[in-house]
Amino acid sequence: MIDYRGWRHTFKLDPDKTIGDAELEAICESGTDAIIVGGTYGVTYDNTLELMSRIRRYAVPTILEISSLEAVVPGFDSYFVPLVINAGDPDMIFAPHVSGLLAYGSYIHWDEIIAEGYLIANPEAGAAKRTQARPIADGATAKAYAQVATQICRLPIVYLEYSGQYGDPEVVSGCKAGVHEAHFFYGGGIRTPQQAAEMAAIADTIVVGNLVYEDLEAALATVAAVKGS
Numbered sequence: 734m735i736d737y738r739g740w741r742h743t744f745k746l747d748p749d750k751t752i753g754d755a756e757l758e759a760i761c762e763s764g765t766d767a768i769i770v771g772g773t774y775g776v777t778y779d780n781t782l783e784l785m786s787r788i789r790r791y792a793v794p795t796i797l798e799i800s801s802l803e804a805v806v807p808g809f810d811s812y813f814v815p816l817v818i819n820a821g822d823p824d825m826i827f828a829p830h831v832s833g834l835l836a837y838g839s840y841i842h843w844d845e846i847i848a849e850g851y852l853i854a855n856p857e858a859g860a861a862k863r864t865q866a867r868p869i870a871d872g873a874t875a876k877a878y879a880q881v882a883t884q885i886c887r888l889p890i891v892y893l894e895y896s897g898q899y900g901d902p903e904v905v906s907g908c909k910a911g912v913h914e915a916h917f918f919y920g921g922g923i924r925t926p927q928q929a930a931e932m933a934a935i936a937d938t939i940v941v942g943n944l945v946y947e948d949l950e951a952a953l954a955t956v957a958a959v960k961g962s
């Protein structure tokens with residue numbers, strides 16, 4: 734089982750987006766702790782396999798965050814399986830997982846599977862729309878959702894997803910208060926080293942996504958902000 738508990742910084746790369754070889758090398762050799770491969774729309778077997786193969790030229794741990802049954806590609810170090818705790822559409826909570834087990838159950842190496850209690854806090858995010866995520870309006874609500882993930886469901890990871898929007902520190906801190914012994918990932922809207930450091934002071938691991946495609950130098954600067962140079 735991959736040991737994510739020491740991770741402070743990760744990049745999330747989207748198979749549906751384009752990244753050049755030099756840029757990918759800079760990301761993989763940046764000193765980040767891991768690369769998470771994932772996205773909400775347009776993720777296919779072929780574009781996931783292609784991105785994994787290119788990342789595999791480097792030593793950095795590589796995780797697939799599964800969002801589409803068609804795009805489950807063997808060869809990653811581990812697989813993060815999101816359970817959207819605040820999904821408003823109950824069919825988004827377990828139905829895809831049951832379909833996946835029916836299709837691929839006999840191929841699964843269970844020691845590579847890690848469940849994430851996923852809390853989607855940006856209502857404009859694609860994943861929020863896809864799952865009809867219920868709002869997380871304040872820190873107390875975030876704490877309660879995190880406790881459902883950790884104290885009731887006993888999930889090892891809580892992932893607070895603000896994809897595309899920088900998080901409300903009160904909500905992020907509330908979530909942290911409910912995380913207990915689980916590992917806390919924060920992702921969303923990190924665009925500066927200061928924001929990376931602010932969220933890394935609350936969360937165990939931060940995730941930097943869109944910035945890779947918008948401003949590579951700024952994305953690389955978030956690594957040192959969190960891990961030191």
Ligand code: 1GP
Pocket residue numbers: 745894895896897898919920921922923940941942943944
């Ligand atoms: C997305 O949490 C990640 O799943 C990162 O968010 O793309 O906004 O950095 P951004």
